Amino acid sequence: MSSSTISDTLSNDFATPIAQRVQQRGLLARLRAATCYVALLVSFLQINGLQFLFLPLALLPPTRPLYHMGIRYTKAAFGIVLVFMCQAFAPTKFRVTYEISGSYSEEWLEVDPKSGSLMLKLPKKLVVISNHQIYADWWYLWVLSYMANTHAYILIVLKRSLKWLPVLGWVSDWYHLLWKLAAHHVTTTADRPEDDEPLNFLLFPEGTLVSxxxxxxxxxxAEKMNLPHPEHLLLPRSTGLHTTLLALSQLPSLYLMDVTMLYPGIPVTKFGQDYYTLRSIFIDGVSPPEVVYHIRLYNVQKEVPIRANGTDTNTGLTMEQRKHLAHSMSKDPTMLEIGEEDKVVFDTWLRERWREKDQMIDSWLKRGGKGPIATGDNIKEVVLPVKLRSIWELVGPFLAFAPIAVAYYSLSNRSS
Incomplete structure (x- = not known):
């Protein structure tokens, strides 16, 4: 589908605050909004219905792997819907820069053999952190995971207050229920360090939007604790991230992916939600012309100080020793307790990453808020269109309700 969509007929005045924009009230704008709502509602209800159908499988250990397989399918379908909604109603592109120096020496890009599309090639096991400007951040990060083909394995820690958002709130509320089951799955993943299954765990250390x-x-x-405060960010909270990394620390290939994401059109002294909301982007059709990312990767065992006694924790263990230690950690919660010295060291490390992030944002804004976030000899840049690799990918999400319809039809025939 071409990026020349319904939204092309609407004003794309992304640099004007939402409160000052001229609202589109014509027939075309109303038709566009209604179409967007219906597409969201139908696809989300179908996916939620299928998740509900899978839920009984989570109750018994023998069928739990089938449950997780089903949920992966629905998360992949949900990610495809998010990409489609961008492509059809809020066209944009992703400008991504990444650092080629460091512990990750693999190629960052690959070509999808089926579609010929350029894709990101990231480590299989990731804990992803990002700054948080607008509610659409999680949407665009899920789309980014689609470009790395890890959208079926994403697990997002979202604000509980998102349950009050129309349609999307139902999905986030449902995923909050799934989170309790997924937490067990993450623990199980940590208990199997030899498992090659991808992991894509996303959280926002700031805990909320900058507003x-x-x-x-x-x-x-920050003043109370005598800490320096970023100019464009909130102070990050380290406890949730620290505990997560500690729980997953025996995965030998685990990386921390630090994402800085920005949107054009937001002045230095203003806040993202005044310019971009989920409604303004998808219903009103005023989408960012591009979403700008900078990605840094850290090998958790070698480069992240999850313990105060050094960053190179347990790197000399064999896989069998890792399995034993991971199993012990999953059974004994006290092994995941964070000492005061550990907390101070990790908190300092995370604040330093946020200071660097703040400097990059400041430099980008001083350059006019355009182009890549970072530049330099060790920086590579790629621009990725936000679109499906194949329109046939939509068959899954929009036919996800088919098994439920078949089951209902069969039961109706039996009862008649």
């Missing part, structure tokens, strides 16, 4: 309400609270806390 006119949260920024003063963050600066006040």
């Amino acid at each position: 006119r309400d949260t920024y003063p609270k963050s600066t006040k806390y």
Whole structure:
């Protein structure tokens, strides 16, 4: 599908605050909004229905692998829907820069053999962190995972308040229920360090959006704790990330992916939600012309100080020793307790990454808020169109309800 869609007929005044935009009230705008709502509602209800159908499989250990397989299918379908909604209603592209130096020496890009599309080639096991400007951040990061073919394995820690969003709130509320089951799955993954199954665990260390309400609270806390505060970000909270990395620390190929993401059109002294909301992007059709990313990768065992006694933790263990240690950690929660010295060291390390992130954002804004976030000899750049690799990928999400319809039809015939 071409990026020349319905939204081309609407104003794409992304640099104007939402409150000052001229609202489109014509027939075409109403038709566009209705089509977007229906597409979202139908696909999300179908996917949620299929998840509900899979839920009984999670109750018994023998069928639990089938449950996780089914949920992976629905998450892949959900990711495809997110890409389609961008392609059809909110066209954009991703400008991605990445650092080729460091512990990750693999090629970052590969060509999909079926479609010929350029894709990101990332480590299989990732804990992903990002700054948080707008509610659409998680949407675009899920789309980014589609470009790395890990959208079926994503697990996102979202704000509980998202349950009140129309349609999307139902999905986030449902995924909150699935989170309790997924937490067990993550523990199981940690208990099998030899397992080659991908892992894509996403969280936002800031805990919430940068806004006119949260920024003063963050600066006040920084003053109280005598800590320097970023100019464009909130202070990151380290406990959730620290515990997650510690729980997964025996995975020999685990990487921490630090993402900095930005949107054009937001002035230095303003906040993202004044310019981009889920409604303004997808219903009103005022999407960012591009989403700008910078990615850094850290080998968790070698480059991240999850323990105060050094970053190179347990790297000399054999796989059998790792399996034994991982199993012990999954059974004994006290092994995941974070000491005060560990907390100080990791918290300092994370704040330093946020300071670097803040400097990159500041430099980007001073360059006019355009182009790549980072430049340099060790920086590579790629621009990826946000579109499906094949239109046939939509068959899964929009026919996901078919098994439920067949089951209902069969039961109806039996009862008649």
